[in-house]
Amino acid sequence: MTTCRERRATLRRGMMSALDDETRRHLQSCKACAEVRRAGALLAYGSGADEETGPRPGFAGRVRAALEARAGSAAPAAWTDAVARLLAPSLAVASVMAILAGGFYVGLGGSGDLSQVVESDPILGSVVAVHGGALFASPDERPAFEGRP
Amino acid sequence: MADDAIDAALVARAVAGDAAAFNRLVERWQDRVFRLARRFFRRGEDAEEVAQEVFMKLYATLPRYRADAPFEHYLLRIATNACHDKLRWRRSRPETPAGDRTGETAAWLDRALRGRAVEAAQAEEARGLAADLLDRLPPRDRIVLVLLDLEGRSSAEVAEATGSTRAAVKIRAMRARRALRRLLTEVPEEKP
Numbered sequence: 001m002t003t004c005r006e007r008r009a010t011l012r013r014g015m016m017s018a019l020d021d022e023t024r025r026h027l028q029s030c031k032a033c034a035e036v037r038r039a040g041a042l043l044a045y046g047s048g049a050d051e052e053t054g055p056r057p058g059f060a061g062r063v064r065a066a067l068e069a070r071a072g073s074a075a076p077a078a079w080t081d082a083v084a085r086l087l088a089p090s091l092a093v094a095s096v097m098a099i100l101a102g103g104f105y106v107g108l109g110g111s112g113d114l115s116q117v118v119e120s121d122p123i124l125g126s127v128v129a130v131h132g133g134a135l136f137a138s139p140d141e142r143p144a145f146e147g148r149p
Numbered sequence: 150m151a152d153d154a155i156d157a158a159l160v161a162r163a164v165a166g167d168a169a170a171f172n173r174l175v176e177r178w179q180d181r182v183f184r185l186a187r188r189f190f191r192r193g194e195d196a197e198e199v200a201q202e203v204f205m206k207l208y209a210t211l212p213r214y215r216a217d218a219p220f221e222h223y224l225l226r227i228a229t230n231a232c233h234d235k236l237r238w239r240r241s242r243p244e245t246p247a248g249d250r251t252g253e254t255a256a257w258l259d260r261a262l263r264g265r266a267v268e269a270a271q272a273e274e275a276r277g278l279a280a281d282l283l284d285r286l287p288p289r290d291r292i293v294l295v296l297l298d299l300e301g302r303s304s305a306e307v308a309e310a311t312g313s314t315r316a317a318v319k320i321r322a323m324r325a326r327r328a329l330r331r332l333l334t335e336v337p338e339e340k341p
Binding site: 012013035036038039040041042043044045046047048053054055056059060062063064066067070 | 168184258276279329332333336
């Protein structure tokens with residue numbers, strides 16, 4: 001004779017069609033097994049257990065396209081990352097050297113006043129375009145904006 | 150050639166860069182993966198999105214696959230994780246609160262659970278209510294129940310798929326079944 005414990009493995013699958021007549025009769029008298037069957041039925045019904053479906057046609061092609069799109073978007077990131085790794089140390093060294101060179105230039109020039117160097121040096125003077133003095137003047141002395149050219 | 154050997158050969162070719170081999174692998178497994186996703190997601194688009202994610206993860210991790218274990222187990226683990234992630238994501242953004250459904254829907258669901266005939270439109274509503282109720286289970290618990298009871302997996306297979314132990318799977322299943330029975334209190338039984 002089948003025990004309740006043995007029956008429950010089938011009952012948990014929740015399929016009424018899978019039940020034999022003996023089990024159906026048993027369910028009318030055993031409340032615990034009936035509850036297990038009902039819970040199994042809820043799981044099966046809410047989980048689309050009876051639906052034999054597959055993805056829409058062309059699924060493999062869509063996966064391939066998604067992989068290619070992901071690879072395409074990832075490639076520039078990897079490239080820029082590599083460039084950044086190579087260039088970052090060089091840029092850092094160049095920046096330090098530029099600062100040091102600026103310091104030596106000011107020191108050897110003898111004035112020690114950066115604003116004078118900017119005004120007298122043709123290169124630095126050209127960098128500071130129209131109102132070079134405005135960069136070093138206090139806000140109160142700054143000349144009024146003359147409008148767009 | 151046995152199925153495992155076919156999969157192992159396709160994986161080896163895909164890892165070597167053979168796109169056609171990976172395509173073939175997708176075609177061999179797409180229905181199984183989709184059906185598993187469909188257990189948790191009623192909308193076909195959601196299930197397909199998860200299935201696509203599974204194969205993309207598979208592609209990314211394919212070099213890590215060792216042929217000493219069945220390919221199916223490897224894929225099941227990826228699929229389980231993808232379903233779990235999506236379930237957790239959806240749990241934080243509920244679409245249709247179960248409370249919006251009418252008492253009539255519960256009656257239709259009750260009829261369906263008894264194995265009685267229900268009209269198509271009513272069955273769709275009833276299925277929606279059943280899915281909403283199942284959504285209240287913690288994702289990991291629901292996955293364990295589906296794999297054990299609906300997919301017919303052994304507790305050892307479920308443990309492997311969920312990255313757990315057999316004992317933990319059994320405890321989780323027991324707890325989930327209890328929670329499932331509590332959910333049934335929202336579907337009152339029709340008096341005979």
